[in-house]
Amino acid sequence: MDPLDPTSTGAPADAPADTPAAQLGKRARNRLAVEADILRVAREHLATDGAAALSLRAVARDLGMVSSGIYRYVESRDELLTRLIVDSYWSLAAAVRSAHDTVPPDDLEARWDSVGRALRAWAINRPHDFALIYGSPVPDYEAPSERTEEPGTAVLVLLVALLDDVRAAGRLADPRWLGLVPARAETGVGAMLESPMFAATRLDAVDLTQGLAAWTLLLGAVTSEIFAQLGPVPDGEALFECLLAASRRCVIAPVGD
Amino acid sequence: MDPLDPTSTGAPADAPADTPAAQLGKRARNRLAVEADILRVAREHLATDGAAALSLRAVARDLGMVSSGIYRYVESRDELLTRLIVDSYWSLAAAVRSAHDTVPPDDLEARWDSVGRALRAWAINRPHDFALIYGSPVPDYEAPSERTEEPGTAVLVLLVALLDDVRAAGRLADPRWLGLVPARAETGVGAMLESPMFAATRLDAVDLTQGLAAWTLLLGAVTSEIFAQLGPVPDGEALFECLLAASRRCVIAPVGD
DNA sequence: GAAAAAATGTGAGCGGTGCTCTTGCTTTCG
DNA sequence: CGAAAGCAAGAGCACCGCTCACATTTTTTC
Numbered sequence: 001m002d003p004l005d006p007t008s009t010g011a012p013a014d015a016p017a018d019t020p021a022a023q024l025g026k027r028a029r030n031r032l033a034v035e036a037d038i039l040r041v042a043r044e045h046l047a048t049d050g051a052a053a054l055s056l057r058a059v060a061r062d063l064g065m066v067s068s069g070i071y072r073y074v075e076s077r078d079e080l081l082t083r084l085i086v087d088s089y090w091s092l093a094a095a096v097r098s099a100h101d102t103v104p105p106d107d108l109e110a111r112w113d114s115v116g117r118a119l120r121a122w123a124i125n126r127p128h129d130f131a132l133i134y135g136s137p138v139p140d141y142e143a144p145s146e147r148t149e150e151p152g153t154a155v156l157v158l159l160v161a162l163l164d165d166v167r168a169a170g171r172l173a174d175p176r177w178l179g180l181v182p183a184r185a186e187t188g189v190g191a192m193l194e195s196p197m198f199a200a201t202r203l204d205a206v207d208l209t210q211g212l213a214a215w216t217l218l219l220g221a222v223t224s225e226i227f228a229q230l231g232p233v234p235d236g237e238a239l240f241e242c243l244l245a246a247s248r249r250c251v252i253a254p255v256g257d
Numbered sequence: 258m259d260p261l262d263p264t265s266t267g268a269p270a271d272a273p274a275d276t277p278a279a280q281l282g283k284r285a286r287n288r289l290a291v292e293a294d295i296l297r298v299a300r301e302h303l304a305t306d307g308a309a310a311l312s313l314r315a316v317a318r319d320l321g322m323v324s325s326g327i328y329r330y331v332e333s334r335d336e337l338l339t340r341l342i343v344d345s346y347w348s349l350a351a352a353v354r355s356a357h358d359t360v361p362p363d364d365l366e367a368r369w370d371s372v373g374r375a376l377r378a379w380a381i382n383r384p385h386d387f388a389l390i391y392g393s394p395v396p397d398y399e400a401p402s403e404r405t406e407e408p409g410t411a412v413l414v415l416l417v418a419l420l421d422d423v424r425a426a427g428r429l430a431d432p433r434w435l436g437l438v439p440a441r442a443e444t445g446v447g448a449m450l451e452s453p454m455f456a457a458t459r460l461d462a463v464d465l466t467q468g469l470a471a472w473t474l475l476l477g478a479v480t481s482e483i484f485a486q487l488g489p490v491p492d493g494e495a496l497f498e499c500l501l502a503a504s505r506r507c508v509i510a511p512v513g514d
Numbered sequence: 515g516a517a518a519a520a521a522t523g524t525g526a527g528c529g530g531t532g533c534t535c536t537t538g539c540t541t542t543c544g
Numbered sequence: 545c546g547a548a549a550g551c552a553a554g555a556g557c558a559c560c561g562c563t564c565a566c567a568t569t570t571t572t573t574c
Contacts, residue, residue: 516573521569528563528564529560529561531558531560532559533558536556537552539550539552541551542549542550543547543548544547
């Protein structure tokens with residue numbers, strides 16, 4: 001609207017140095033703000049009432065807009081759920097990565113433990129987000145894999161790198177500890193190794209299966225605690241430390257071995 | 258009522274041979290039939306659309322009754338959910354127990370494996386029921402513990418007995434295998450041993466923690482597969498066998514040890 | 515057997531949901 | 545400036561859980 005700004009009619013594409021929002025028209029600026037608001041309010045509702053109770057009408061109401069108005073910004077309830085899921089994945093990945101990056105790379109045990117503890121801490125702080133990505137899938141809804149694949153595997157990518165470091169250091173636990181039958185491991189996960197995720201590694205099917213056992217135990221420990229599947233546990237943190245150590249042993253051999 | 262009653266899975270309550278129902282008035286007889294019908298139809302809806310999509314109106318419609326009429330038989334939607342949950346618990350317990358009872362009691366490994374395989378098979382056959390009891394809790398609803406506690410712990414009771422047999426046979430895996438710190442295990446699960454569930458056993462905190470690690474790994478393996486947390490896995494059964502063996506090793510020492 | 519009581523079926527109705535469509539208005543762009 | 549696109553608002557549809565008043569039927573009680 002403002003003709004005084006000669007750049008306003010130019011390509012508002014991107015690559016602004018400073019104040020990117022100022023270059024956009026009031027319409028585009030408002031859209032960004034509203035989209036952010038929707039996600040923020042939806043997050044609040046998610047944290048207080050859970051995913052199933054998430055209501056577009058309620059979000060719109062909180063934002064002072066008419067119920068139908070929110071559909072200008074959100075395609076559907078499922079699409080909002082997808083945004084929240086992607087958001088949660090990134091949040092978890094960031095938490096895990098930042099915790100992992102504070103420990104020295106050569107301390108393999110500490111790296112595993114930091115990932116496990118960060119996962120548990122994140123899940124305790126945001127149980128509904130945890131349920132969103134690791135709980136039962138929302139019925140009649142499946143997240144579009146093209147949007148969730150990358151953030152969803154971010155944590156696994158980090159663990160695969162760690163697993164490869166363990167292998168490179170010759171510290172992989174003896175597969176016989178887990179009673180692993182190589183042939184069965186091969187048929188079970190062999191094809192997974194084709195994934196680009198493992199391109200930079202020298203892991204084989206047995207290594208990967210060990211890693212999956214450790215990850216399954218770790219995630220199972222967090223899931224069990226968050227969903228209270230065992231009822232009230234006296235000291236959840238102590239129990240988790242036990243299970244964390246057990247999961248660590250699945251992949252990393254103790255020093256005196 | 259008989260917990261392992263096969264009719265609890267939803268078979269229509271036809272009058273048995275000895276016809277105890279014949280002694281009741283037509284009103285009481287009809288009530289039993291309608292209650293069974295409701296549970297059966299609700300099960301079908303649960304299997305096709307999931308728990309979140311379960312609708313009392315739809316169940317009533319399928320039964321040819323007016324939507325408000327169903328409230329003569331069901332207190333609320335949550336109460337119907339509770340019935341389904343209790344039903345699922347018993348169904349799982351029956352499946353696991355019947356599988357377990359077909360193997361000789363002195364074959365400890367086979368007993369563990371049979372439990373694990375029965376759990377997985379049941380979960381694959383009835384994924385929504387599995388999600389109902391081991392998935393994310395339904396928001397704004399918590400199952401009344403007085404109704405779910407007994408069926409919910411039935412599988413654990415069986416595993417605790419197995420664990421105690423493993424201990425009695427001197428076949429418990431070395432706790433160092435899992436890197437267990439006794440003091441931490443004590444604080445973590447010590448108080449759980451007070452439960453009457455462990456009254457007939459001689460298990461200590463370390464034994465129990467080992468068992469919890471095994472159970473967590475086992476349940477995590479099934480959860481991961483049912484909820485497809487790892488994406489498409491080439492051969493789910495082979496992978497499960499690997500994880501099943503790993504979970505078994507958490508509690509039972511291999512023979513040549 | 516008649517009357518009272520309890521259980522059951524019926525329909526209207528309340529407030530909530532996701533979502534669509536139409537109607538105007540404002541901003542943006544050629 | 546005018547056309548096009550984006551937007552707010554409201555009405556409306558079909559569904560949901562749940563309540564209530566009312567008529568009917570069965571059971572119990574006198």
